[in-house]
Amino acid sequence: MVGLATIQTLLFDMDGVFCHYDFRYHLTLLEEWTGVSAAEIDERIFKSGFEDAANRGHYGGDAYIDEIARLLQFPIDAETWLLARAQAMTPYPKTAAIARRLKDHYPMALLSNNGWLLRENISRILPELPEIFERRLFFSAETGASKEKASSFAPLINMLGWQAGTTWLIDVNPVNISAASEAGLQTYHFSGPIAFTTDLIHLGLD
Template sequence: MTSTSPTLVLFDLDGVLVEYDRPRRLQHLGDAVGRTADEVYEALFGSGLEDRYDAGELSTDVYLTELGSHLGCTVDRATWSAARTASMTCTTETCTRIARLAQRVEVGVLTNNGVLLEALLPDALPGLFPLLEGRVFCSGTLRASKPSQDIYRITIERLGHAPHHTLFLDDNFDNVEGARAAGLFAEHVAHPGAFDTILACYGL
């Protein structure tokens, strides 16, 4: 912990700000394109396609084309986005808490996700926008992924803060350790929205 309150709090998205329901996403997309959830899982995750897209190795057009090829159908942006949106829940309470926090410090999001997710967030999570406009950083855009130290440094530099004035919250222990190695304060969040005690320990 630190005796000086951070000037920037960076949140992971899935598992910290929002509850992410992967099975719901798979079922939603499968229903939309006439495939089973298992087939969608294999196309996205079993093939490694999602990881490559999240790492910025593929453009969105190539990603969707490959996904459609795996599934034997066409998957457009709107269909993909609808399924991803259906998989995320951010409570009104969490949105209110983030808005209050933003009156004291700058807030942002750092997530291992592709460009499509960044584009859909304002519509998917209206309770957090325009508050987070320009403050969402995705691995697919930065072409670096947590827990690499580079992604933390790039993000806080773009937001104009220093590592030792930044608090990062994530539900993945490896990502927390990566942030600490980059010089940030970082803490593990056990459940979506469960960060009040952590913030209080940092004077927030």
């Protein structure tokens, strides 16, 4: 249960909250453009532990795409990889509009489980995010830990000067939500912009 009187700061997720990310379509595009099967791309990049390591900041943008090219044995470049990522993302303008309203009342930040290449290019892919969050736009590559771990939240919360118990995480991933709850944050399982709008009204937050 959200403690309405205690919510002072908001921490948003990106994928699933500000956009729909179609992972399968992402793989399909990469298969078409590289000739490597979607199953092989999934196995070599996403299931191998490489992407998880990149999300924790172990690879800079250039090193990330170089390693992908090596793993796929195909000379893919950053622009092609980013284009596939961007085309697999459908923005949610309603969430952006809600966030702009909430920004007038609450300090807000965004924390996404993603690596340096996407972080360095997010202004091209979802330009509303830098506009809304400004310097409070963070990716796990910067913090060095993904949101699946409860310990990942304290460094960011402390850096922002916030308190865990008065911070509300808006996220789509139940694992992230469970970790945030363990870390003492209040949480909300985002299921879509329309439901979020309704719930904010019912909670008296919008």
